[in-house]
Amino acid sequence: MELSTQLAYAGDPRPVMEQAVVLEKAGVDVAWVAEAYGYDAPSLLGYLAARTERMAVGAGILPIYTRTPALIAQTAAGLDAVSGGRCILGLGVSGPQVIEGWHGVPYDHPIARTREIVDICRRVWRRETLTNDGLYPLPLPAGQGTGLGKALKLLVRPVRERIPIFIAALGERNVELTAEIADGWLPIFFIPERAAQVWGEALAAGRVRRPAELGDLQIAAGGMLAIGEDAAPLRDAGRATAALYIGGMGARGRNFYNDLARRYGYEAEAGLIQDLYLAGRHRDAEAAVPAEFLELTNLIGPASYVRERVEAFRAAGVTMLNVMPIGPDPIRDIETVKGWLT
Numbered sequence: 001m002e003l004s005t006q007l008a009y010a011g012d013p014r015p016v017m018e019q020a021v022v023l024e025k026a027g028v029d030v031a032w033v034a035e036a037y038g039y040d041a042p043s044l045l046g047y048l049a050a051r052t053e054r055m056a057v058g059a060g061i062l063p064i065y066t067r068t069p070a071l072i073a074q075t076a077a078g079l080d081a082v083s084g085g086r087c088i089l090g091l092g093v094s095g096p097q098v099i100e101g102w103h104g105v106p107y108d109h110p111i112a113r114t115r116e117i118v119d120i121c122r123r124v125w126r127r128e129t130l131t132n133d134g135l136y137p138l139p140l141p142a143g144q145g146t147g148l149g150k151a152l153k154l155l156v157r158p159v160r161e162r163i164p165i166f167i168a169a170l171g172e173r174n175v176e177l178t179a180e181i182a183d184g185w186l187p188i189f190f191i192p193e194r195a196a197q198v199w200g201e202a203l204a205a206g207r208v209r210r211p212a213e214l215g216d217l218q219i220a221a222g223g224m225l226a227i228g229e230d231a232a233p234l235r236d237a238g239r240a241t242a243a244l245y246i247g248g249m250g251a252r253g254r255n256f257y258n259d260l261a262r263r264y265g266y267e268a269e270a271g272l273i274q275d276l277y278l279a280g281r282h283r284d285a286e287a288a289v290p291a292e293f294l295e296l297t298n299l300i301g302p303a304s305y306v307r308e309r310v311e312a313f314r315a316a317g318v319t320m321l322n323v324m325p326i327g328p329d330p331i332r333d334i335e336t337v338k339g340w341l342t
Contacts, residue, residue, distance in 0.1 A: 001310075001314055001318065001319055001320065001321055001341045002029040002030060002319065002320040002321070002341070003027060003028050003029050003030075003320070003321050003323070003334070003337060003338050003341055004028065004029060004030035004031065004032060004058070004220055004222075004320050004321070004322045004323075005023055005028050005030075005031055005032070005322065005323055005324060005325070005334075006031075006032045006034065006060060006322065006324050007019075007020060007031050007032065007033050007044075007048070009033055009034045009035070009036070009038055009039060009041070009044065010038050010039075013039065013044050013047060017044075017047055017048055017051045018051070020048055020051065020052060020055070021051055021052060022331060023055075023331070023334060024052050024053070024054055024055045026331050026334040026335050026338065027334060027335060027338030027342075028055055028334060028338075029055055029056060029320070030055060030056040030057075030058050030088060030220075030320065031048060031052070031055055031056070031057060031058065032058040032059075032060030032090065032220075032322070033045050033048065033057070033058070033059065033060060034060050034061065035059070035061070035062055035063065035066075036098065037098055037102045041059050041060075041062060042059070042062075042075050042078075042079060045057045045058075045059060045079050045087075046078075046079060046082055049079060049082050049083035049084075049086065049087075050082070052083075052086075054086075055086065056083075056086045056087070056088050057079060057083050057086055057087055057088070058087075058088035058089075058090050058166070059076075059079075059087075059088070059089055059090045059091075060090040060166075060168070060186060061090035061091055061092035061094075061166075061167075061168045061186065062075070062089070062090065062091055062092075063091075063092060063093065063094035063098065063099060063103075064091055064092065064093055064094075064110075064113055064114055064117050065093070065094070065099045065103060065105050065107065065113070066099075066103050066105075068136070069116065069117045069120035069121060069124075069132075069136050070120065070124060070130065070138075072089070072091070072117060072121060073120065073121040073124035073125060073154070074124070074154070076089040076121065076125075076163050077124070077125060077154065077156070077158045077159075077163070080158060080159045080160055080163050081156075081158070081159050084159070085159045085160050087163055088163070088164045088165075088166060088184075089121065089163055089164065089165045089166070090165075090166045090167070090168060090186055091114065091117065091118070091165060091166070091167050091168070092167065092168030092169070092186070093107075093110040093113075093114065093168075093174070095107070095249060095250050095254075095256065096250070096251070096254065097249070097250060097251075109135055110174065111173050111174060111177055112134070112135055113135055114167065114174070114177060115177060115181060116132065116134050116135055116136055117136075118165055118167075118181050118182065119181075120132060120136065120138075121163075121165065122162070122165075124153075124154050125154070125158045125160070125161050125162070125163060126161050127153045127154050127157065127158075128153060129151050129152065129153045130151055130152060130153060131151050138151065139151055164183040164184060164218075165182050165183050165184070166182060166183060166184035166185065166186050166218070166220065167181075167182040167184075167185060167186065168186040168187070168188070169185060169186075169187065170187065170188070170256045170257070170259070170260050171256060171259070172199075172201070172202040173202070175187075175199050175202040175203060175206070176202040176203070176205045176206040177206060178206065178217075179202065179203045179204075179205070179206025179207050179210060179217055180206035180207070180209045180210050181206075181210075181214075182214075182217070183214060183215075183217075183218060184217065184218035184219065184220055184319075184320070185217060185218070185219050185220070186220050186221075186322075187199075187219070187221050188245070188257070188260075189242070189245070189257065189260060189261070189264075189293075189297050190221035190222070190223070190297065190313070190316075190318070191264055191293075191296045191297055192221075192296075192309075192312040192313045192315065192316035192318070193296065193312065193316070194264050194265070194296075195316045195317070196316070198260070198263045198264060203217070216319075218319045218320060219316075219317050219318045219319050219320065220318070220319070220320035220321075220322045221313060221316075221318045221320075221321075221322055222299060222313060222318070222321045222322040222323045222324075223238070223297045223298035223299055223322075223323065223324070224237060224238055224298040224299070224300060224323070224324050224325075224326050225298070225299045225300065225306070225323035225324060225325045225326065225327065225330075225333050225334075225337065226299075226300045226301075226325070226326050226327030226333060227300075227301075227302070227303050227306050227327060227332075227333045227336055227337075228301075228302065228303075228327060228328075229302050231300050231301055231302070231327055232300060232301050234300050234326055234327065235291070235294040235295060235298055235300050236294070237326055238289075238294050238297070238298060239286035239287070239289050239294065240282075240286055242273075242286075242289045242293065242294065242297075243273055243276075243277055243282065243285040243286040243288070243289055244277070244282075245257040246258050246261050246270055246273045246274065246277075246289070247273040247274045247276065247277025247278065247282075247285045248274075248277040248278065248282075248285075252274060252278065255274065258270050258273075258274055261273075261293070264293070266290055266293060269288060269289070269290050269293075272288050273285045273288045273289060276288060299323060299337075300326075300327075303336065306337070307340055310337065310340055310341070321337065321341065323337065
């Protein structure tokens with residue numbers, strides 16, 4: 001099992017990158033950088049690649065609606081070049097609030113777009129002359145443009161023809177697609193004991209159609225990390241994020257994270273969190289997040305307990321433990337977990 005971490009993407013990136021250098025020495029294999037509506041992820045990933053030597057640099061994630069498929073492929077190829085073959089391309093659909101509210105493009109056909117983009121990226125990296133029928137017609141037909149578009153192939157030779165693609169997915173159809181076409185899966189709020197119940201059928205259906213050359217599906221999941229006899233109170237640090245996602249990330253009836261909490265068995269709690277959050281009572285929404293949910297989606301507590309949680313994630317098929325160290329000695333905690341994994 002590999003070890004990854006999610007880097008902060010708000011505020012001054014320079015101290016964050018300096019911390020990444022230390023985390024790399026402590027044993028972290030992959031550092032993920034998110035992109036919401038702050039700094040763009042590729043700029044930070046390029047900086048991260050320059051400051052590190054061994055760890056993979058992962059876009060976690062680039063929203064598929066914000067760039068053309070060719071630009072996504074070019075960006076990943078560029079990051080792979082400057083990092084010496086250490087790029088992981090993380091993709092996801094984000095949500096209507098960000099895509100339509102911030103980027104001003106329609107949030108439509110998420111499954112079909114994801115499939116086409118993954119296919120186009122891989123053909124770009126193989127330096128195929130690029131043509132495509134579907135949501136992204138290439139070259140653009142005369143009726144939609146000047147008619148002067150030319151089928152092209154990538155001008156440079158990529159460091160790798162197969163840059164790993166991870167997809168952030170929660171819904172059944174998207175998880176099924178991920179199991180079929182992606183190198184890896186990036187779930188959030190992963191409860192190992194309930195993963196098979198929630199996603200088992202979708203994963204199985206996708207794996208039936210999975211090409212053999214892709215190998216086994218990699219799964220990157222975890223949560224906050226803190227090891228210590230008195231670490232349990234630190235679980236409350238996750239309340240704000242959980243309440244934001246379950247309660248406020250999306251509209252009523254169109255919130256993927258709220259749907260996930262319900263599928264985990266927290267139907268009443270998910271409804272209450274959303275009601276409170278949308279009413280502007282954010283603190284009350286945070287207080288309504290079940291303590292059990294925080295315990296099961298994170299790795300916080302005495303060493304023996306955290307090690308049990310690590311093994312639970314491993315047993316659920318996780319191949320990359322993705323942690324965010326929040327304890328008083330984060331480097332020690334990373335080194336401890338890395339020792340367990342190796």
